[in-house]
Amino acid sequence: MGALMMSVAPQPEWPRPPVGGYTADDLDRLPNLPPHTELIDGSLVFVSPQTKFHMRVMRLLEHCFLLTAPPDLEVCREMTVRLGPRDRPEPDVLVVRAEADTGLNQTSYEPEDVILAVEVVSADSEARDRESKPLKYAAAGIPHFWRVEEARGLPVVYVYELEPARRSYAVTGIYHERLKVAVPFPVELDLTAIDPRRRIEDRPENDA
Template sequence: MSAARDYGLDDDHEWARPPEGGWTADDLDELPNLPSHTELLDGTLVFVSPQTRFHSLAVRLLEHALLSQVPDELEVIREMTAKLNKRNRPEPDVLVVRADADTGPRQTWFRPEDVVITVEVVSADSEDRDREIKPVKYARAGIPHYWRVEENDGLPVVYVFELDPATQSYGLTGIFHDRLKVAAPFPIDIDLTAINRRP
């Protein structure tokens, strides 16, 4: 049996082959038949595995809580890419971006200077990316705030990082278990135990 048929494809299916030097951020908008939520890291396509219930609920909780608290000059978006540079276009689970970064309904990515917070909810297949790879890339691109969300007994634990512009790296400013309360980049207060409640 062929590899194509192992994945439910016919024998004529051809897998995407990267060009010399790898894919570019602009290729994500041009490549046909990419799965939803495909990311680009270091010129390599990253396909997202099916998400867990915790992941979906945590994203929903944070998105709705941020929407209710974000100031008018900012906007909350989920699952859109940030074009960090030519070879990196990750897709955070939730972003807080400048409202004036809206270029219209066909927009597919944000510039790093338009992103205020990136949020990644860690999954089994994304642990290394969310803990080690993406934070370095977000920091080097100048994104001021990074939140990493981990699961503990069905509840979210949020690790909040802030950019040190002198080193272009993140410093941990807090670990939040039941309640996420921070003053920057704007006053935010989220009941993390509300994950299973409907908004």
């Protein structure tokens, strides 16, 4: 009897990092990278499939910002920021200076163009979103950073503002159910609207 031939699926050809790691420019040149690949400390970071919570939070914030941001600012989703030669993270939601627009082929922003960076924490990004990314955003001078966590199915928003002398973030508020801030522009948002069944405005005690 002839030998049993087994079919082996071809393995993906993962890019091999050069000595010293990748650079921010490499992210635009490397072929066949998965969507939303980031560069952290010279290493490529691949993301897991997006959860519904993550999607809903980004949609809620983007819609709110589009309604409230002044005309000299632009709201973006999932665009990378060149923090340095070895760091090019991709915040989930960004508010940037409108004048930083370089055209439809633009793939990144400089940190001085970013007014607000928002990270929605996922299971595979906890350490990056809570520790390494905020440190890097602050060191690069991004004035506002928000971190969004999930608690009992609803978003909790941790709001930070840059302390310029130290280039570090100070927490200015932790928001459950309703977010209300004055900077970087006035925002008032029902966080329970992430789930239409749980909106604050729809509760009986809020009826006139």
